[in-house]
Structures are given as structure tokens and as C-alpha cells.
Amino acid sequence: MCTAATYKTKDFYFGRTLDYEFSYGDQIAITPRNYPLHFRHAGDMENHYAIIGMAHVAGDYPLYYDAINEKGVGMAGLNFVGNAAYADVWSGVDNIAQFEFIPWILSQCSSIVEVRKLLGQINIVNTPFSEQFPLAQLHWIISDEKESITVESMADGMHIYDNPLGVLTNNPPFPQQMFQLNNYMHLSPKQPENNFGNGIELNAYSRGMGALGLPGDLSSSSRFVRVAFTKVNSFSGESEEESVSQFFHILGSVDQQRGCCEVSDGKYEITLYTSCCNATKGIYYYNTYENHQISAVDMHREDLESQKLICYPVIQGEKINFQN
């Protein structure tokens, strides 16, 4: 399972949890403006917007999981197993392989308005990256500071939904996730009122009772409601530290602890990493299951005119701040 979220204070923040039972070997990869991008069916691109994100780097090709570009657009792919379907190559459209979708969008679009235009001529195709890396069944959230959309390529075609919450998890399809929020519209950060009428004496004996019924399990639909509730009620100061801290707390609401989600005998899905991008400033913050300290890579500290991919390893291992 995975969860993505957006958050706005002075700057715009975009990030995700990546939940899985193993790591593909991740790095923070910066694709600078002049790194040549070769698309399998859509030609070459010599210059483009710079991109930073989490990727598996195969050879020197960044297979992005989630990323932002220098214009403040963010995009993340989350599992959509059993529902994702990609098409064959057609003529007269931009045929973009599933693994090329993030670079295709982030290299060219400076806003969701531009993303929507590009999506109008895209066909996401079933060309795998390699035998070792077959197609990943995903759906995507794409956001800028003004709006978010969800893209789902399914057997009946490509769907583009407005995503007014700016959150995404996994199955079921997005309209169903939104529909089930109807069941939770009564949830509130305020204390509940007694609607049982006069004479029935009830007592809000604990703080937080306005959100009684918020689903606490790790299923995708429960995480959707939980992260949506947390995000829409979230409140923090505007500084970078306060915003980043609050963002990690929002995604902390859907964190997965080893042992609670067994995917096969003795194998557990956990939150391998959590990212928080300051999309306004081009900074990729993250922490991992094994390292709660926040680490960061700032794209603007690099030569963004370069032609070479720039990679940083994910820093693991807890750093405990002894005070005595």
C-alpha cells in the first residue's frame, strides 16, 4: 500500500509513503535539464525541465516512483493492481510507456493546466522497461499548488479525475474512494454533540471523540479516509520546518509498522520511506523505516544545466541524539 498527499502553507508540498515488502534499490535522482530523454515511441528530448525524485536507476535511466519538477509540479505512481491496463501503440497520439509517464509529464509541464493538455493526446502503452522490470500496475496523482488530478488507465480507457482532496492510495478506483467518504462526512476534530435527546445523559469522556469511526486499519480504502481527514484538518505554521514537520505527521497517519500487514508467510509490508517535496523550492525531503531523521536533497544545489544524472543514496540507520 502507498499513500500520497499534498499540503500548502507558504510553499507547496507533495509526497508519499512507499509501502512494500522489499525495496527495488532506491536513490534520490536528479534529472538535469540537458540529460537526454529517449522515449520508446515518442522520440528524443534533449532539453526539458529538471526533475528530482525517488527512483530505481537502471543503467543511467531513472525509473521514478515519485518526483517533482523545477516548476512545482509533483507526480507519484501508486499500485493499482487488477485495475490498471495499458494500451497497445496507436498512431496519431503520444504513445508513452508506463515507466516513462513521470518523465514525460514532468519534463514538459509547468502546471496542471498544461498537464491536462498533454494528457489529451497521451496513450499509456504496455511496453515494459525490460524483462527484469515488467509493467507496474499503477495509477497516478499529479499536482501543482492550485489543483490535483488522478490518472487511471483501465481496460475501458484513460480516466482523468479532479482530485479536490489532493490525496491518493491504492484500490479501488478513485470514484469509489471518493464515494465512500459519504460514510464519514460526520467526522470532526471537534467534540461530538449529544443527539440522543433530552434526558439521556452522555459524556464526551475523552478528547478526539468527534472522529470516532475514522477507520484505523491498513486497507487502502481506510487509509484514503484517514489521510483525507488528517490532511483537510491539518494546521501548522508557515515556516519550512513547521510545514515539513506537519507533512510528515499527515503521512504518519497511514504509516505501516512491520508485523501488521502480512503479504505472504513471514513477509510484511512496511513503509519503506516517506517523502515530502517542497515543490516550490525543489527540495526532496525523506525519511525511511530504518532512519527517522529527515534527510534532504536540494536540486538547486546542483548544476541543473548538466547532461548527467545526479544520484544520492538513501541514507539508512537510525541517528539517535544522545543528550548526555
Ligand SMILES: C[C@H](CCC(=O)NCCS(=O)(=O)O)[C@H]1CC[C@H]2[C@@H]3[C@H](O)C[C@@H]4C[C@H](O)CC[C@]4(C)[C@H]3C[C@H](O)[C@]12C
Ligand atoms: C511497489 C511500488 C508501489 C507501492 C505500492 O503502491 N504498494 C501498495 C501495495 S498494494 O497494491 O496495496 O498491495 C511501485 C511504485 C513505483 C514502481 C516502480 C516504478 O513504476 C518504476 C519501475 C517501473 C517498471 O515497470 C517496474 C519497476 C519499477 C522500478 C516500479 C517498481 C514498483 O512497481 C514501484 C516501486
